[in-house]
Amino acid sequence: MTETIPPRAPRPARGPSMADVAERAGVSTQTVSRVANGLTNVEPATRDRVLQAMQVLGYRPNKAARALRSGRFRNIGITMFTLSTYGNMRTLDGITVAAAAAGYSITLVPVRDPTQEAVSSAFTNLVEQAVDGIILLIEAHLVDNSEVELPPGLPVVVVDSGARADYPVVDNDQTEGARLATQHLLDLGHDTVWHVAGPEGSYPASRRHESWRDTLQAHGRAVPPLFRGDWTAASGHALGLEIAHRPEITAVFAANDAMALGIMSALHESGRRIPQDVSIVGFDDMAESDSFWPPLTTVHQDFDLVGQRSIEILLEEIEHAPIVPVRSIVPVRLVLRASTGTPPHAP
Amino acid sequence: MTETIPPRAPRPARGPSMADVAERAGVSTQTVSRVANGLTNVEPATRDRVLQAMQVLGYRPNKAARALRSGRFRNIGITMFTLSTYGNMRTLDGITVAAAAAGYSITLVPVRDPTQEAVSSAFTNLVEQAVDGIILLIEAHLVDNSEVELPPGLPVVVVDSGARADYPVVDNDQTEGARLATQHLLDLGHDTVWHVAGPEGSYPASRRHESWRDTLQAHGRAVPPLFRGDWTAASGHALGLEIAHRPEITAVFAANDAMALGIMSALHESGRRIPQDVSIVGFDDMAESDSFWPPLTTVHQDFDLVGQRSIEILLEEIEHAPIVPVRSIVPVRLVLRASTGTPPHAP
DNA sequence: CTGAAAGCGCTAACAA
DNA sequence: TTGTTAGCGCTTTCAG
Numbered sequence: 146m147t148e149t150i151p152p153r154a155p156r157p158a159r160g161p162s163m164a165d166v167a168e169r170a171g172v173s174t175q176t177v178s179r180v181a182n183g184l185t186n187v188e189p190a191t192r193d194r195v196l197q198a199m200q201v202l203g204y205r206p207n208k209a210a211r212a213l214r215s216g217r218f219r220n221i222g223i224t225m226f227t228l229s230t231y232g233n234m235r236t237l238d239g240i241t242v243a244a245a246a247a248g249y250s251i252t253l254v255p256v257r258d259p260t261q262e263a264v265s266s267a268f269t270n271l272v273e274q275a276v277d278g279i280i281l282l283i284e285a286h287l288v289d290n291s292e293v294e295l296p297p298g299l300p301v302v303v304v305d306s307g308a309r310a311d312y313p314v315v316d317n318d319q320t321e322g323a324r325l326a327t328q329h330l331l332d333l334g335h336d337t338v339w340h341v342a343g344p345e346g347s348y349p350a351s352r353r354h355e356s357w358r359d360t361l362q363a364h365g366r367a368v369p370p371l372f373r374g375d376w377t378a379a380s381g382h383a384l385g386l387e388i389a390h391r392p393e394i395t396a397v398f399a400a401n402d403a404m405a406l407g408i409m410s411a412l413h414e415s416g417r418r419i420p421q422d423v424s425i426v427g428f429d430d431m432a433e434s435d436s437f438w439p440p441l442t443t444v445h446q447d448f449d450l451v452g453q454r455s456i457e458i459l460l461e462e463i464e465h466a467p468i469v470p471v472r473s474i475v476p477v478r479l480v481l482r483a484s485t486g487t488p489p490h491a492p
Numbered sequence: 493m494t495e496t497i498p499p500r501a502p503r504p505a506r507g508p509s510m511a512d513v514a515e516r517a518g519v520s521t522q523t524v525s526r527v528a529n530g531l532t533n534v535e536p537a538t539r540d541r542v543l544q545a546m547q548v549l550g551y552r553p554n555k556a557a558r559a560l561r562s563g564r565f566r567n568i569g570i571t572m573f574t575l576s577t578y579g580n581m582r583t584l585d586g587i588t589v590a591a592a593a594a595g596y597s598i599t600l601v602p603v604r605d606p607t608q609e610a611v612s613s614a615f616t617n618l619v620e621q622a623v624d625g626i627i628l629l630i631e632a633h634l635v636d637n638s639e640v641e642l643p644p645g646l647p648v649v650v651v652d653s654g655a656r657a658d659y660p661v662v663d664n665d666q667t668e669g670a671r672l673a674t675q676h677l678l679d680l681g682h683d684t685v686w687h688v689a690g691p692e693g694s695y696p697a698s699r700r701h702e703s704w705r706d707t708l709q710a711h712g713r714a715v716p717p718l719f720r721g722d723w724t725a726a727s728g729h730a731l732g733l734e735i736a737h738r739p740e741i742t743a744v745f746a747a748n749d750a751m752a753l754g755i756m757s758a759l760h761e762s763g764r765r766i767p768q769d770v771s772i773v774g775f776d777d778m779a780e781s782d783s784f785w786p787p788l789t790t791v792h793q794d795f796d797l798v799g800q801r802s803i804e805i806l807l808e809e810i811e812h813a814p815i816v817p818v819r820s821i822v823p824v825r826l827v828l829r830a831s832t833g834t835p836p837h838a839p
Numbered sequence: 840c841t842g843a844a845a846g847c848g849c850t851a852a853c854a855a
Numbered sequence: 856t857t858g859t860t861a862g863c864g865c866t867t868t869c870a871g
Contacts (some may be wrong), residue, residue, distance in 0.1 A: 173859075174850090183709055186856060209622055213847090215850080228581055234581045240534075251600045557865040561867080
């Protein structure tokens, strides 16, 4: 469907420079620089001539040269796995908006796989970008692994991969979230709670898993075997088919909303009622969760705040201080909707 | 929850330069440059000494200086509204991956509102970024408006805002998608099809709307009044409540999956059955649509391909040709699932 | 295989 | 208010 593009002469590599503008306006480059930077000590008449020359020539400042002089790029690098999960996408959104408000732009460096090699190579890549600081949003244990060398010499903030003590970290309160979810189901009268976890190697998945287990143990409840998903609704659906066959399962805590959706779909298919037969709690509070059927009880994460905090800490580092191991935990809350209820009577 | 960060001495602005490495290795900066760029004409022993010096000093190349010399940044700017819609997010993902494969990184410049001012100011911002080209992903009529000056002097590709003839455009086949959706419902035997549209000012929303209308007219069917949503599931839910009260509505084409989800949720709430009472078709084919209840019949968009095409065309422009008004339409397809069926018998 | 020189576009510091 | 000088870190060109 793409029409072919005829080959052409290469476009000229460079646009007009300050020198060109200066020549056309009959002033020095310095004066052009002053105008470009909005300094006031320029005769209005001169300024106008310069402005006009810029206009005519289509001048735009060369950021590379500026950065070369100043040593600053006003740009922040972000490493992340492809934006395929809701949480990552929303966090990126929050970071981008907060950065823009502070006058910084964002450079994305994707990581293909969660392998140590891919991560290390992304770090190398990142360090060679024109960035003043780095946000790591890869939510993998790998980051936690001290074998992985974090990018050196640059301010770094780690999001959602929290155990490293040597770097500042911003993290949702995974532990509290999973506790709230599990506790809620126990409070409704369920004997125990089953868990559909996120993939191995994911830091948030592990934290939610551990907190679910700890909460059950704290109440002296049996800890059922784990269901292992991969964050997708499809994986939730597959596991949900299994869950539907087991009448002893009356309460499920899914590690994210997409998997919860898949589970609910499998339960519907199998003729099991929600929440009369099985109660479900998710994690994320996607914009759509309120429109799931039934509306999903879930743990709300404040992604915008995560983004804001990350930028705040990173800019502090960039502009004032060397790396400081701050640890910022963003609170979560349980949103009660219709997917949870009291357990069915014993058969 | 954030521990306070004590004020510190500002971090040193610059890291070690090539000159530092050269001095430590006892060679010229030129040799260091050769090693840094992986050129082969360096004695292995020399190379090793240089590499070691880099290691010790923690050298990283200064991209600004490099860009200043080469006139190229290997960086692409993207303007978009905050990533709150599925389609935008997936397209960004596709673009990022395709760009990374070509050795380019991505700089994000968010646009707050769909006002002419905000868009223009984002363009200005973008032009001053260190980018070699620009992708406009703001899917608004504004872009189409020739009053809005597109960023001058830089290669540009416009995604999903297609009527401008003066710039290359990549667009999903909105028209064909809406036609497929509407036709499918008519083929099932529905007298007519109602439409829940996206927000005014959105280019894809308009195209889907027009194509829905045209398809009905081509079949000599009544064109019912429009329902107007804003892409969110919440807006779909609100309109769905109204739809549920109208037994004459048996077939609905929603302009995206999120709104379709909201509509379905409202229908469930109101005790209307899908598809026995009302059939629904969406647009997007979100990863989750297959797990909606019932699984959603929808129009699949190939976002990865959109990303690939955009990058392909933009790089062609950057590396070879001046701006060429290519127009690339990415095909869509209808995915049949369980939310559509024959109309109910007349009462 | 290695080095010296020049200059990319810009701005800080100084001079006029 | 305006101009001159120098140099940020790197790579291209030309010599050795």
